[in-house]
Amino acid sequence: MSDDRDIPEAGTPEAEARHAMKMAKKKAARDKIMATKSGEKGLVIVHTGAGKGKSSSGFGMILRCIAHGMPCAVVQFIKGAWDTGERRLIEGHFSDLCQFHAMGEGFTWETQDRARDIEMARKGWEKAKELILKPDIRLVLLDEINIALRYDYLDVNEVVAFLRDEKPPLTHVVLTGRNAGEALIEAADLVTEMTLVKHPFRSGIKAQPGVEF
The missing domain is CATH 3.40.50.300 (P-loop containing nucleotide triphosphate hydrolases)
Structure with missing residues (x-):
């Protein structure tokens, strides 16, 4: 069970760092998916x-x-x-x-x-x-x-x-x-x-x- 005390307060350096890390992981996953999409087709x-x-x-x-x-x-x-x-x-x-x-x-x-x-x-x-x-x-x-x-x-x-x-x-x-x-x-x-x-x-x-x- 998560502890609210482990969640950094919004606006603090810790919260910003945590958000940046989360978004970086999402971007990496998205980039990996996009790398497999190279074709074009009339839809x-x-x-x-x-x-x-x-x-x-x-x-x-x-x-x-x-x-x-x-x-x-x-x-x-x-x-x-x-x-x-x-x-x-x-x-x-x-x-x-x-x-x-x-x-x-x-x-x-x-x-x-x-x-x-x-x-x-x-x-x-x-x-x-x-x-x-x-x-x-x-x-x-x-x-x-x-x-x-x-x-x-x-x-x-x-x-x-x-x-x-x-x-x-x-x-x-x-x-x-x-x-x-x-x-x-x-x-x-x-x-x-x-x-x-x-x-x-x-x-x-x-x-x-x-x-x-």
Whole structure:
């Protein structure tokens, strides 16, 4: 059992020395792990879950690419009819580095036309494949494609097969939207699930510029 008398008082030379030694051990362990990580690979990244932040995270990666001068692209499958801040920013200031293609016309309950939704999703996927295959584009964000997959507007097996067999080896592809299917999760290199803890919509607060779009 530890004795509190053995723990140096915070701010004393003994406490600082103990902290430095502890951090040095952590750094050595971390450096040893990092020394084994030398490869690069174009990643298939999935952002899913009921919580907010899936598209926001994807657009954060787009902005990172832009900051590094890396050509990138966005294909929006559902929110194409929305006037979003991301679209304004990219088209207004970074169109030389990032292509932006808004292919959707709204959520399925807004369009109320399944045939039209399928047609637009198909056009979005064809554009996505075209962009992914371009050798100069390093990252492609497929925003809300998981919704199109969930409603069977697109064949998930076709999408997975393309990403597995035809995606260039160093191209990153980010797929967002809730309810990502098991086949896509299994094929991905990185999967993050956003968990809903609390949301203002449940308290009667509508979607607001700068927060939701």
